[in-house]
Each structure stands twice: as C-alpha cells, then as structure tokens.
Amino acid sequence: MKTMDCRSVGQEIDARERNQGLSGGATEHLAHCAGCRQIAEQGATLHALVTGLGTVSAPPDFDMRLRARLARERRYSSPWVNFWRQATTAPAVGLAFSLLVVVGLAVYLLGADPGGSGKLAKAPAAPTSQSPNVTTGAPDTAKNNPPVGIGQDPASDGKKAFSAPGSKDLTPPRQPRNEVVRNQKAGFTSREFNSLPAVTVKDSDPSAPVVSLSAPMQPVVVSMRDDRGGTRTISLPPVTFGSQKLIQNQYQPVSLASAGKGAW
Amino acid sequence: MSTVTSLNELDFAAVLPAPVVDRVSDHALLAAAEAGDQDAFAELVGRYRNQITSYIYRMTNDYEGAVDLAQETFVRVYRAASRYQTTHAFSTYIYRIATNLAISELRKRKRRRLVSMTGFFDTRDGQEPVEFNPPDSRPLQDVALVDTERRTAVKRAISTLPEKYRAPLVLRDVEGKSYDEIASILRTSEGTVKSRISRARGFLRDKMRDYL
Numbered sequence: 001m002k003t004m005d006c007r008s009v010g011q012e013i014d015a016r017e018r019n020q021g022l023s024g025g026a027t028e029h030l031a032h033c034a035g036c037r038q039i040a041e042q043g044a045t046l047h048a049l050v051t052g053l054g055t056v057s058a059p060p061d062f063d064m065r066l067r068a069r070l071a072r073e074r075r076y077s078s079p080w081v082n083f084w085r086q087a088t089t090a091p092a093v094g095l096a097f098s099l100l101v102v103v104g105l106a107v108y109l110l111g112a113d114p115g116g117s118g119k120l121a122k123a124p125a126a127p128t129s130q131s132p133n134v135t136t137g138a139p140d141t142a143k144n145n146p147p148v149g150i151g152q153d154p155a156s157d158g159k160k161a162f163s164a165p166g167s168k169d170l171t172p173p174r175q176p177r178n179e180v181v182r183n184q185k186a187g188f189t190s191r192e193f194n195s196l197p198a199v200t201v202k203d204s205d206p207s208a209p210v211v212s213l214s215a216p217m218q219p220v221v222v223s224m225r226d227d228r229g230g231t232r233t234i235s236l237p238p239v240t241f242g243s244q245k246l247i248q249n250q251y252q253p254v255s256l257a258s259a260g261k262g263a264w
Numbered sequence: 265m266s267t268v269t270s271l272n273e274l275d276f277a278a279v280l281p282a283p284v285v286d287r288v289s290d291h292a293l294l295a296a297a298e299a300g301d302q303d304a305f306a307e308l309v310g311r312y313r314n315q316i317t318s319y320i321y322r323m324t325n326d327y328e329g330a331v332d333l334a335q336e337t338f339v340r341v342y343r344a345a346s347r348y349q350t351t352h353a354f355s356t357y358i359y360r361i362a363t364n365l366a367i368s369e370l371r372k373r374k375r376r377r378l379v380s381m382t383g384f385f386d387t388r389d390g391q392e393p394v395e396f397n398p399p400d401s402r403p404l405q406d407v408a409l410v411d412t413e414r415r416t417a418v419k420r421a422i423s424t425l426p427e428k429y430r431a432p433l434v435l436r437d438v439e440g441k442s443y444d445e446i447a448s449i450l451r452t453s454e455g456t457v458k459s460r461i462s463r464a465r466g467f468l469r470d471k472m473r474d475y476l
Contacts, residue, residue, distance in 0.1 A: 010466070011462060014462040014463070014465040014466045014469075015458060015461070015462040015465075039469070041476075042469055042472075042473065042476040043465065043469060045476045046418075046465070046468060046469055046472055046476060047437065047465075049414060049415065049418045049472075050418060050422070050433075050437045050438060050468070051437055051438065051440075052415075053322065053415065053418065053419065053438055054318075055314055055315065055318035055438075055439075056314070056317060056318040056321045056322075056327065056330075057314050057317070057318075058313040058314050058316075058317040058331065058334065059331055062309075062313050062317070062331065062334075062335070063306065063309060063310070063313075065335060066309060066335050066338055066339070069335055069339060070339060070342060073339060073343070
C-alpha cells in the first residue's frame, strides 16, 4: 500500500466529512505519525464543535417587524421614490445624476446674466474735473472709456480683465505690475475707485404711465385693471408711504374666469 | 350540564393540530405571494426565517444585525418575486441573497475598521489580518465553562475567516448543505467549494489549536 506524506494526510483530514473514514494510506500513516494523529483528533473535535453550534432562532416578533417593513415599502413605493432609490443605490447612476444637476445649475447661472459684469463696467463716464485723483496722459480717451479695473491694462479699453462670460477673449492680463510701471513711465497713473460713487442702475421704463396721488389722511384703495381684464386692488395706508397692502389678489385671466368651477 | 366521567369523553379532537396537508412547494408559495396572497408569503417566511437568521448570524457573529439582514433578505425576495425563475431551488435562491447581504455587511465593517490593534492572525492568503483574541492558558475549573468558552471561541474563530472560506464552511458544517447546493449558492464549481471548505477547516484548526 502506498504510504502518504504528512501534507497529503492533513489535506485528507481537512476534506473529510462527518462519519467518513480515511483512506488506507492515510490510516497507515496515522499509525506511525504522532503529529498527524494529533491533527486528526483535533479535526474531529473541531468538527464536532462546529456542527454542534446548531441553529439560532429568529426573534418572536420577526414576522410582525417584517410585515411592518413591507407595508412601509409599499407605502413609499412611488415611481419617483423608486427612481431616487435606484439613483442612490447605484453609484454610477447617482454620480451621473449629480453631475447633470451641477451642469444644469452652471448653465442656468451663466445664462441668467449673459452680460456678466457688463452693467458694473458701464459706469457713467465721470468728467475729469470731478475725479481729482485721476490724472491721465490721454484725457480725450478717458471720457469715453469706462473705469479701469485693478491690475488691468488701461490701453486695452477694459476688455481683457473684465470681459463678459460670453466673450471669446478670456485671457487674463499678463504681468500687470510691469504694465503699471510701464504706463507710469509713459505718464499714466492709477485711479482711486473708492472715492467714486456707486453706480446706480435704473430699470424703470420711461414710457410707463405715472399716476401721482396726494397723501390723504384716509386710507386710499386703488383699483387697477390690466389689458386682459384682471383687477388688482391695493390699499394704501394713510401714513406710511413705503408699505402697500395687497388686500385682494383677484387676478384671473379671461380664459380661466370663463371656465367656471371644476375645471381642474 | 353534563359531567365528564371518563377521559374518553373529552374532546381531544378540538385541541389536536389540524391534519397535515400536503406541503406546498416553495415555488407555488412564491407564485401565490406574487399574486397578492399574504398568507403564502407568511408561510414562506415561516419556513426559512430561522435558517436564514442563523446562517447570517454565523456569518456575521452579530445577532441583531443578522435579524435585520434576514428581514432584508425576505424584503428582496418579495420585491423580486416577479423576476424569480424556477430553474433553481428556492432555498438556493434565498441563501444566495442572504450570502450576498452578509458579505456586503462584512465588507462594510471592514471599511469601517480603521486599525486592527489585535490582529496578529494572518490568513496566509494575502488578505488582511483578522482579529482573534488569544486564549487564556490558565486551566478552567468547570467543564461547563470550558464548553462555553470553546463554543464562543469557535464562533469568534469562524467570524475571523475570510469571506470566501467562511461562507462554504458555514453552509456545509453548520447548515448541512450539500456541495452541489453550496456551489449553486456561491455560483462556483463544486471542486472550488470542496477546496475552500478544506482550507477553511485548516485555518480554523490553526486558530483553535489551544482550545482543542
């Protein structure tokens, strides 16, 4: 009979099933090898220990908790909740969704102000006599140009440093310090913008009708009707000029007003 | 009012269990549950709740977590009842779900564990060391205490095995599944299952040497 080495016997012991004997070669090896015999005994003891662990019972309220959980699942199993669950469980889909939201937000924010900071750059051209801190070597061009930003090349007409987001030329001015020094040598100096008044932008339409009311001692109710038949009534309190109270917001388009109740 | 004069007059039929009906297959129960029969699903839960809870408990060594995962297993079975295919036994199917959940939980725990201060047992398999407390070498007086200690040590030692060895060992030696079924549950070959079980027993014997 072919004798086995300790390694093969150990593998056979580990692969042995419950109530399963060893092969003849392994049995013969065990008769002579005390170490393998000990391994076999340990394996048998361990096997008995593991199989003796038995099963653990579920708690008595297992069914009740499961029913509650299923009911909760059913209650919140709307398509959007399922979609959101899928989006949050699948990392790739969730990441793509987040990226989509970020890109959409960026597009919205950029599109909301297509002119960028163009309004701020369009300050009224201050006469040179009203800005004592400004001395320029080219007064004829300073009248027509907007104020120049910090670190901006005045010779670039304010287009490089504060170009609008939609414009193509987005390259920042290079070496502004050197430019300033060079311009100073050429006769330019910097401007002190802190002394200038803030720019006021008025969006009022000069063609809009203006109604003037005297300040009465009694509350005044003003009723306005737009071109579509909608009526807005505004109550003006007698003393405070700034507060207006919208007591009735009964604007109804003609199409909806004529539809009657039950249209929804 | 009549009085009972002998035991034969007692109505034992009223307290005897109902006659045993033919056991409805798991497939039929799941199909009924999909059609909206809540009792069928309850019967299915009753059949497998202890097995699944016990199996996950042996995998994770955490009873409360095992109960939660067992419930999650049944929730997933319920949710995916329409996609269930009868090519495999239902027990294989539900054990596969439970195995995946248990392994996911073990991986989560592994990520949560920053530094192992007591992990000096190497798995010899290139995986990270796992925690296992060394036994107290002082002799214990009470045999019952020895048994309890050994049982606790076995549970801890099983929970320190790598996942790929732990699952087949528990399925084979604790749950008593066949190699064929284990191979189906773990989606691997029968030879791989046998090899992993053999290696798992070797690891376990090494860890438990001082207790045996």
